[in-house]
Amino acid sequence: xxxxxxxxxxxxxxxxxxxxxxxxxxxxxxxxxxxxxxxxxxxxxxxxxxxxxxxxxxxxxxxxxxxxxxxxxxxxxxxxxxxxxxxxxxxxxxxxxxxxxxxxxxxxxxxxxxxxxxxxxxxxxxxxxxxxxxxxxxxxxxxxxxxxxxxxxxxxxxxxxxxxxxxxxxxxxxxxxxxxxxxxxxxxxxxxxxxxxxxxxxxxxxxxxxxxxxxxxxxxxxxxxxxxxxxxxxxxxxxxxxxxxxxxxxxxxxxxxxxxxxxxxxxxxxxxxxxxxxxxxxxxxxxxxxxxxxxxxxxxxxxxxxxxxxxxxxxxxxxxxxxxxxxxxxxxxxxxxxxxxxxxxxxxxxxxxxxxxxxxxxxxxxxxxxxxxxxxxxxxxxxxxxxxxxxxxxxx
Amino acid sequence: xxxxxxxxxxxxxxxxxxxxxxxxxxxxxxxxxxxxxxxxxxxxxxxxxxxxxxxxxxxxxxxxxxxxxxxxxxxxxxxxxxxxxxxxxxxxxxxxxxxxxxxxxxxxxxxxxxxxxxxxxxxxxxxxxxxxxxxxxxxxxxxxxxxxxxxxxxxxxxxxxxxxxxxxxxxxxxxxxxxxxxxxxxxxxxxxxxxxxxxxxxxxxxxxxxxxxxxxxxxxxxxxxxxxxxxxxxxxxxxxxxxxxxxxxxxxxxxxxxxxxxxxx
Numbered sequence: 001x002x003x004x005x006x007x008x009x010x011x012x013x014x015x016x017x018x019x020x021x022x023x024x025x026x027x028x029x030x031x032x033x034x035x036x037x038x039x040x041x042x043x044x045x046x047x048x049x050x051x052x053x054x055x056x057x058x059x060x061x062x063x064x065x066x067x068x069x070x071x072x073x074x075x076x077x078x079x080x081x082x083x084x085x086x087x088x089x090x091x092x093x094x095x096x097x098x099x100x101x102x103x104x105x106x107x108x109x110x111x112x113x114x115x116x117x118x119x120x121x122x123x124x125x126x127x128x129x130x131x132x133x134x135x136x137x138x139x140x141x142x143x144x145x146x147x148x149x150x151x152x153x154x155x156x157x158x159x160x161x162x163x164x165x166x167x168x169x170x171x172x173x174x175x176x177x178x179x180x181x182x183x184x185x186x187x188x189x190x191x192x193x194x195x196x197x198x199x200x201x202x203x204x205x206x207x208x209x210x211x212x213x214x215x216x217x218x219x220x221x222x223x224x225x226x227x228x229x230x231x232x233x234x235x236x237x238x239x240x241x242x243x244x245x246x247x248x249x250x251x252x253x254x255x256x257x258x259x260x261x262x263x264x265x266x267x268x269x270x271x272x273x274x275x276x277x278x279x280x281x282x283x284x285x286x287x288x289x290x291x292x293x294x295x296x297x298x299x300x301x302x303x304x305x306x307x308x309x310x311x312x313x314x315x316x317x318x319x320x321x322x323x324x325x326x327x328x329x330x331x332x333x334x335x336x337x338x339x340x341x342x343x344x345x346x347x348x349x350x351x352x353x354x355x356x357x358x359x360x361x362x363x364x365x366x367x368x369x370x371x372x373x374x375x376x377x378x379x380x381x382x383x384x385x386x387x388x389x390x391x392x393x394x395x396x
Numbered sequence: 397x398x399x400x401x402x403x404x405x406x407x408x409x410x411x412x413x414x415x416x417x418x419x420x421x422x423x424x425x426x427x428x429x430x431x432x433x434x435x436x437x438x439x440x441x442x443x444x445x446x447x448x449x450x451x452x453x454x455x456x457x458x459x460x461x462x463x464x465x466x467x468x469x470x471x472x473x474x475x476x477x478x479x480x481x482x483x484x485x486x487x488x489x490x491x492x493x494x495x496x497x498x499x500x501x502x503x504x505x506x507x508x509x510x511x512x513x514x515x516x517x518x519x520x521x522x523x524x525x526x527x528x529x530x531x532x533x534x535x536x537x538x539x540x541x542x543x544x545x546x547x548x549x550x551x552x553x554x555x556x557x558x559x560x561x562x563x564x565x566x567x568x569x570x571x572x573x574x575x576x577x578x579x580x581x582x583x584x585x586x587x588x589x590x591x592x593x594x595x596x597x598x599x600x601x602x603x604x605x606x607x608x609x610x611x612x613x614x615x616x617x618x619x620x621x622x623x624x625x626x627x628x629x630x631x632x633x634x635x636x637x638x639x640x641x642x643x644x645x646x647x648x649x650x651x652x653x654x655x656x657x658x659x660x661x
Contacts, residue, residue: 005529015498015525017455018560019550019571161461162452171454178455179575181552278498278525278533279452291474292503293451 006195011311014194085377098185111166112303113145115189190233191310194281205239257299258326348377414623422472440653457578493520580607611655
C-alpha cells in the first residue's frame with residue numbers, strides 16, 4: 001500500500017510540473033471520495049459485469065498442463081473481456097470517476113493500442129471526447145487498433161518525438177494535459193506516473209486477483225503456488241498479484257520484455273537492466289544511461305516496450321515479495337504459437353511473455369502444484385507482426 | 397565575495413528589470429553555446445539559464461525538445477557541461493542557473509551534482525518536474541552547498557502560490573500560460589493577481605517565462621514582474637542558423653533587453 005505521499009518504499013511520489021499539481025490533487029480527492037461510495041461502486045460493477053463481461057473465466061488449461069508435464073496450469077482469461085484485454089477494467093473505473101468530476105474529455109497514451117481502444121470505447125459509451133496519443137512507430141505496428149479507435153470516435157495523434165513509442169506517447173499525453181486541464185482527464189493506462197495513478201489503476205485492476213483468488217479456492221480448495229503475469233508498466237501484473245500479496249506462499253512472477261536479450265541494448269527489461277531514477281512523475285527503476293538519459297528500449301511487444309516499471313512493482317522487487325524475470329522476443333513468439341496450437345487460445349504477444357515463463361517453470365514443479373497465468377489480452381492484433389517475425393508477409 | 401546564492405541572483409534584478417535568456421547547452425555545439433552566452437551577456441542579459449539536455453523533456457514544446465535531442469546526439473553529457481561552465485566562468489560574471497530534469501541530477505548523484513554546481517559557479521537550479529511537495533529530494537543538499545533551488549508557479553497554482561512563495565529561493569519562475577514551453581501570440585493568464593500574492597509572501601524577485609518572444613511582450617511582462625525568461629524564441633533562431641546564429645541571437649537579445657528596459661520608462 002502506498003503512504004500518504006504516494007510512496008511504495010522509496011518509489012512513487014509525484015514528480016510533475018507545478019501546472020499539473022492541482023489536477024492530481026483534485027483527482028486524489030475525488031478518488032478518495034468515490035472509491036468507497038456504494039453508488040459509484042454499484043455503477044462500476046454493473047459496467048464491468050454487464051458491459052465488459054466480467055467476471056473473466058479462470059480456465060484449467062488441461063492440454064497445456066499435460067504437454068508441459070508439471071504443475072497444473074490455469075489461465076485467467078482477461079482476453080475475453082470486452083475490447084480484448086484487461087485495460088477495460090481500469091478505463092471504466094477512471095472514465096466513470098472523470099465523469100463524476102465533471103470532465104468531458106479523456107486523453108490517453110497507448111502502446112499496443114489496447115489501452116487506447118479501451119479508452120475510446122469508454123468515451124463512446126459515456127459520451128466523452130477522446131484523444132489518444134500513440135507512438136508513430138506503434139501506429140504502424142498496430143494499424144488495426146488505430147482503425148478501431150477512430151471507428152469508436154477517438155482522435156488518434158501519432159507521436160513522432162523521441163523514439164516514437166510508448167514512452168513518447170506518455171510524454172505527449174502529459175504535455176497535452178498541462179495545456180488543457182479544466183475539462184480533461186488523463187486516463188493513464190498503467191500503474192505508473194505520479195501519485196495517485198499507481199494506486200487508482202492498481203485498485204481498478206485488482207478485480208483480476210479478487211476473482212482469481214475466489215475462483216481457484218472454489219475449483220481447487222487451495223491457493224496457487226505461483227501467479228505469473230507480463231510486466232511493462234505493470235497494470236495487469238499488479239492486478240493479478242494484489243489479492244495474493246499477503247499470501248506469502250504464493251510466488252508472484254512478473255515477466256519483463258527482454259527483447260533480443262538482457263545482455264543487448266535491444267531490451268525493455270527494466271528491473272533486470274535498469275536502475276533507480278525519476279521519470280514520468282515517479283521514482284522507480286528505469287532503463288537509462290550513466291547520465292540519466294532514458295534509454296531507447298526495444299521489444300517485439302509494443303505494450304511492454306517501456307523503459308520503466310510501476311513503483312509498486314519496484315517496491316515488491318526490493319522487498320523480495322515478487323520476482324521479475326526476463327523473457328525474450330523469441331521465447332514469447334514460441335509461446336504465442338504454442339498456446340495457440342495447444343489450447344486454441346491466441347494470446348496477446350504481451351501475455352505470451354507470461355506463458356513463455358510458465359513453460360519454463362511448470363516442468364520444474366510437481367503435478368499437485370498450481371500456476372495461474374494471466375492472459376492479459378487476445379492476440380488478434382499481433383498476428384501480422386508475428387507472421388512478419390517468422391518471415392511471412394500477410395495482408396491484415 | 398562570499399555572497400549567498402540568493403544575493404548573487406538578486407544582483408541580476410537590481411539594475412532595472414532582468415532579461416533572462418535560456419540556452420540548451422550543446423545545441424549545436426558547446427563551442428557555439430559559449431559564443432552565444434557571451435554574446436547575450438554583451439547585449440544586456442542579466443542572468444543566464446543553461447539547459448542540460450534530457451532525453452524526454454516533458455515540460456518542453458517542440459522547439460526545445462528539438463534542441464535537447466540535437467545536443468544529445470552531438471554527444472553532450474553532464475560532465476562535458478560542467479567543464480564548459482568552468483571555462484565560461486573565467487570571464488562570465490553574471491548569475492548562471494541550470495535548468496534540467498530531476499533524473500539528470502538524481503542519476504548523477506544529487507550530492508555530487510550539486511557540489512559540482514557550487515564548485516564551478518552555478519548559482520541556482522531549476523527542475524520543472526520537481527514540485528513543492530517533492531523538493532525535499534534536493535533542497536537540503538542545495539542548502540548545504542548554497543545553490544538556490546528555484547521554484548515555479550503556474551497559472552493553475554491558485555492557493556498553492558503563497559506556500560511556494562514563502563519558501564522560495566533565488567528567484568521565482570512564474571509560468572505565464574498553461575502547456576509546455578514555446579512561443580505564444582497571446583498570454584491571457586491573470587499574472588497581476590499571481591504576482592500580488594507572491595509579493596505578499598516573499599521578497600525574492602520573480603520572473604515570468606513561457607511563451608514570450610517579442611520585445612512588446614517582454615515590455616508588458618516585465619511591467620508585471622522583475623524580469624522575463626525567454627527560451628524557445630532563442631532556440632528557434634539557433635535551430636535555424638546553427639553555428640552561424642551568434643549575430644542573430646546577439647541582435648535578438650539586444651532588442652528584448654530594450655523591450656524590458658521600456659517597462660520602467
